Amino acid sequence: MPRDPEQNARARAERTAGILRAARRRFAADGYVATRVADIAKDVGMAQGLLYHYFPNKEALFEALLADAFARLTAAAEALAAQPDPPAAKIRAALTGLVGAIAADDTFAPTMLLIAQASLADTTPAGARALIARERDRPYAVLADLFAAGQRDATVLAGDPAALATAFWTTVKGLALHKASWGPDFRAPDVEILLRAFLPAPLPSPGGRHDV
Amino acid sequence: MPRDPEQNARARAERTAGILRAARRRFAADGYVATRVADIAKDVGMAQGLLYHYFPNKEALFEALLADAFARLTAAAEALAAQPDPPAAKIRAALTGLVGAIAADDTFAPTMLLIAQASLADTTPAGARALIARERDRPYAVLADLFAAGQRDATVLAGDPAALATAFWTTVKGLALHKASWGPDFRAPDVEILLRAFLPAPLPSPGGRHDV
DNA sequence: GTCTATATCCAGATAGAC
DNA sequence: GTCTATCTGGATATAGAC
Numbered sequence: 001m002p003r004d005p006e007q008n009a010r011a012r013a014e015r016t017a018g019i020l021r022a023a024r025r026r027f028a029a030d031g032y033v034a035t036r037v038a039d040i041a042k043d044v045g046m047a048q049g050l051l052y053h054y055f056p057n058k059e060a061l062f063e064a065l066l067a068d069a070f071a072r073l074t075a076a077a078e079a080l081a082a083q084p085d086p087p088a089a090k091i092r093a094a095l096t097g098l099v100g101a102i103a104a105d106d107t108f109a110p111t112m113l114l115i116a117q118a119s120l121a122d123t124t125p126a127g128a129r130a131l132i133a134r135e136r137d138r139p140y141a142v143l144a145d146l147f148a149a150g151q152r153d154a155t156v157l158a159g160d161p162a163a164l165a166t167a168f169w170t171t172v173k174g175l176a177l178h179k180a181s182w183g184p185d186f187r188a189p190d191v192e193i194l195l196r197a198f199l200p201a202p203l204p205s206p207g208g209r210h211d212v
Numbered sequence: 213m214p215r216d217p218e219q220n221a222r223a224r225a226e227r228t229a230g231i232l233r234a235a236r237r238r239f240a241a242d243g244y245v246a247t248r249v250a251d252i253a254k255d256v257g258m259a260q261g262l263l264y265h266y267f268p269n270k271e272a273l274f275e276a277l278l279a280d281a282f283a284r285l286t287a288a289a290e291a292l293a294a295q296p297d298p299p300a301a302k303i304r305a306a307l308t309g310l311v312g313a314i315a316a317d318d319t320f321a322p323t324m325l326l327i328a329q330a331s332l333a334d335t336t337p338a339g340a341r342a343l344i345a346r347e348r349d350r351p352y353a354v355l356a357d358l359f360a361a362g363q364r365d366a367t368v369l370a371g372d373p374a375a376l377a378t379a380f381w382t383t384v385k386g387l388a389l390h391k392a393s394w395g396p397d398f399r400a401p402d403v404e405i406l407l408r409a410f411l412p413a414p415l416p417s418p419g420g421r422h423d424v
Numbered sequence: 425g426t427c428t429a430t431a432t433c434c435a436g437a438t439a440g441a442c
Numbered sequence: 443g444t445c446t447a448t449c450t451g452g453a454t455a456t457a458g459a460c
Contacts, residue, residue: 048454121242121243159402162399163399169386169390170390178381187378190372193371196409249435249437
């Protein structure tokens with residue numbers, strides 16, 4: 001008989017996290033409507049009805065998931081911005097990290113797709129739409145600032161910073177989509193190729209490094 | 213009383229095309245499962261039941277749509293390959309054209325998304341999956357050939373042609389996704405920025421051109 | 425907290441009049 | 443060919459036993 005309230009709270013939090021994890025995969029793969037609550041429950045290993053003891057309904061579950069995804073994304077973006085490295089290094093690190101995360105299927109690609117698909121679909125519930133509208137440009141702003149800073153010391157190529165930020169995230173989203181479509185056949189392109197749109201060519205040092 | 217068989221055939225073809233057009237928008241926006249046959253029928257302006265006189269079921273309608281989308285995409289890719297221009301010019305023209313098509317909402321972005329979403333979702337019907345598996349690398353192959361040819365005469369930057377092709381289509385898909393997400397707020401990045409990943413910088417002529 | 429029913433609703437597909 | 447009305451199945455959400 002678990003009467004310890006702390007233990008109860010922890011068990012509940014773990015259960016909730018498990019539901020969110022399963023839901024993230026399902027929603028990302030199938031979209032909101034196509035995902036059945038019963039599937040999520042099955043993935044977690046619980047009865048369908050029990051899931052309603054943790055979330056009031058499917059919509060609330062979806063919104064909790066989106067909020068979590070955005071929180072992680074903006075946290076990562078802002079952590080990057082706060083680092084002391086020069087802008088060009090941050091941009092290279094960011095793209096390398098993102099491509100790596102996508103390739104490793106770190107729940108990262110599904111998360112990107114989840115957001116993309118949610119902002120796309122007209123059927124996305126209103127609360128989720130509002131959340132997206134409120135959060136979506138933060139990562140763009142972070143990157144645009146980074147590009148502008150890099151242009152001031154000429155370590156980043158010319159071009160409207162907002163356009164560069166769009167190109168950056170467009171590349172990332174496209175890769176996530178590509179990975180999702182091709183699955184095991186996915187092979188990430190060399191990050192240095194992608195970076196050519198943003199940074200000057202690195203000096204061809206004798207032992208030139210190549211990612212991937 | 214329309215007894216003329218030719219007239220009948222034409223009327224039917226037009227009706228079918230109208231259904232496909234409406235279905236393309238709906239499926240692209242909402243995904244397969246979320247799209248209701250009733251919505252498509254409503255968009256076309258016909259009763260729900262009547263749609264079943266043109267397509268046996270929702271799945272067949274979806275597959276017809278995918279087949280049409282791929283046919284158009286590969287036709288465009290192969291027409292491009294057949295042109296006499298040098299490879300670098302073709303690549304520039306292709307990306308410019310694709311970005312333009314996405315920006316103009318030429319049913320192009322929805323079509324890209326339709327394919328992407330269909331290859332993504334586990335719930336996509338088997339016939340559609342097979343179609344996608346059969347067709348999906350054609351556009352990649354066309355671009356990879358183009359990059360390889362351009363590298364032979366040194367008008368295209370170095371890098372594995374397959375990786376370059378992936379980067380190219382990734383960019384296009386990402387832009388389509390971006391457009392879909394941001395709708396009216398979408399502003400396409402300068403094509404020249406995107407091209408920097410693939411082509412050497414154009415000579416900074418006095419009256420340098422800028423797309424978009 | 426967890427399960428097994430089950431009520432309710434809604435979308436795909438069909439029937440049949442006109 | 444076109445419509446309205448309806449059957450049927452499946453998914454969300456609830457009820458209630460344990």
